[in-house]
Amino acid sequence: MTFATQLNAAILRTGSVTCVGLDPRLEQLPKPLRESVSGDRKDSVAAAYTQFCCEIIDAVAGLVPCVKPQAAFFEQLGPAGMVSLGEVISHANRAGLIVITDGKRNDIGSTATAYADAYLGSAEPDRSPWGSDALTVSPYLGRDSLEPFVEVCDRRAAxxxxxxxxxxxxxGYLQDLSVDGKTVYQSVAELVTELNQTRLDADGYGPVGAVVGATYPEQLVEMRKAMPNSILLVPGFGAQGGSADDVRAAMDANGAGAVVNSSRHIIFAHKREEFSVKADESNWQDAVRAATVQMNEQLKG
Ligand SMILES: O=C(O)c1cc(=O)[nH]c(=O)n1[C@@H]1O[C@H](COP(=O)(O)O)[C@@H](O)[C@H]1O
Structure with a gap:
């Protein structure tokens, strides 16, 4: 089964387009985890991140189709953080969640192949060492930097x-620039659509998805039309101000074809007054679950 088929099936199975972003930050962890950290030792912080993210995964498994670990927060801790990222991805794999690793990677073609080999593919026998189902990728180096990723997607259903x-x-500094009568983001959308053309599943979706922010609702409408074969990843919901009304246009007629990411508003829900937790924050997972259910409801409504 291709990545797009799997993700759309997971959306329909869970009845949710919510993507829970795993962006751990030490100072915002719930008390029991913050207090488990000794000093600023990176390995100790990494252990707290692993526990935090794995418990979030346990809290939201079955409620959402996917999670998106943000590599930056793990890389920030050095090697111990990278071990933590690997453990978090494996835990999400085991919980049956689709994993979109957010690394915003890319390079010249031959190096892009190495990134693709590293990150793409969670299924045996050709599982990648990181084991993520998808990766966020920058288009800045052009078509020949994206093709190696698409080839690995073909091989590993990623x-x-x-x-x-x-x-x-x-x-918009670069993305809204106009060249030959169209903006840079419109040109990238055309390339994305072209790369999908020979790779469509039965529902008409290909492996090349697109990131379009919830904070630009008009362009989201435009980009949904311009990339009918792409699953959209829509970040910017919640903490960045995007609302359910802003993202409504991202989904197709079946209510699939897009996932909406929220990181801080879900994973640090224990800090939001509406999800009050005990003074010792020991039941912080209840707040994560409540915020996820609330987002699911908002997106359905
Ligand atoms: O690729 C992304 O996920 C992404 C693209 C984008 O345009 N904007 C954006 O915020 N993101 C990521 O989505 C997450 C947003 O986090 P919150 O603002 O806390 O929901 C972060 O991990 C960002 O790096």
Whole structure:
């Protein structure tokens, strides 16, 4: 089964398009985990990140189709953080969640192949060492930097999400530039659609997905039409201000074809007043679950 087929099936099975972003930050961890850390020792922080993310996975398994570990927060800890990232991905694999590793990688073709080999594919027999089902990828180096990823996607039933229109305020600096009568993000969308053409599943989706931010609802409508064969990864919901109304256009007629990411608003829900937890924050997982259910409901409504 291809990546797109699997992700759409998981969306329909769970009745959810929520993607839970795993972006751990030491200072925002719930008390019991913060207190388990000795000093600022990186291996101790990494152990807390592993426990935090694995318990989030246990709390949301069955409620959502996928999780998105953000590699940056693990890399920040050095080698111990990378071990933690590997453990978190494996735990999500075992919990039956689709894993989109957020690394925003890319390079010249031959190096891109190494990134693709490293990250893409969770299924035996040709499982990648990181074991993620998909990876976020930058298009900045051009078509021949994306093709190696797509070839590995073909071999390992994996997917990529190409940065098309990002959620950050400064993204337009390059993405909105006009060249030959179209913007850079529109040109990237055309390339994404082209790469999918010979690779469509029965529902018309290919392995090349696209990132389009919830913070640009008009462009989201435009990009849904421009990339009918791409699963959209829509970040920027919640903490960055994106609302359910802003992302409604991302989903197809079946309510699939897109996932909406929220990181801080779900994983640090113990800090939100509406999800009050005990003073010792020992039941922080209840807040994670409640915030996930709330987001699912908002996106259905
Ligand atoms: O590729 C991404 O996931 C991504 C693309 C983008 O345009 N904007 C964006 O915020 N992201 C990521 O999505 C997550 C958003 O986190 P929250 O703002 O806490 O929900 C972070 O891991 C970002 O790196």
């Amino acid at each position: 997917g990529i999400f190409v940065l098309v229109k990002t959620s950050n305020p400064g993204g």
